[in-house]
Amino acid sequence: MSDCLFCQIVAGELPSDKVIETDDVLAFRDIRPQAPVHVLVIPKRHIPSAHALTEADQEVLVHLHLAAQQVAEKLGIAEQGYRLVTNIGFHGQQTVPHLHYHVLGGRQLQWPPG
Secondary structure, three states: OOOOHHHHHHOOOOOOOEEEEOOOEEEEEOOOOOOOEEEEEEEOOOOOOHHHOOHHHHHHHHHHHHHHHHHHHHOOOOOOOEEEEOOOOOOOOOOOOOOOEEEEEOOOOOOOOO
16 A cells, blocks of 8 residues: 555545546545635646656646646536645645645635635
């Protein structure tokens, strides 16, 4: 079993509340939501963070962004707007070292975020 929490979810070793799944991407509800809609969009292939992306990952990045759009449409937040966030490293508050985007919406979000 992998030490990566999200790799374990992808492998089906841990449960998740799936919103969208494709060959390359998995989107599931965050277990500690910070907004009425809070979904994590991850590549199925392990990539430690957005900072670790290479030119070879361009297609994965497109799939992640398209999945985020699909989540927003499916959950009814696309028209009013939503936030797409990725955290990188300790100071960026990345708690799981696997590239992931937070899709947040369903209410007026505040700025600055933190």
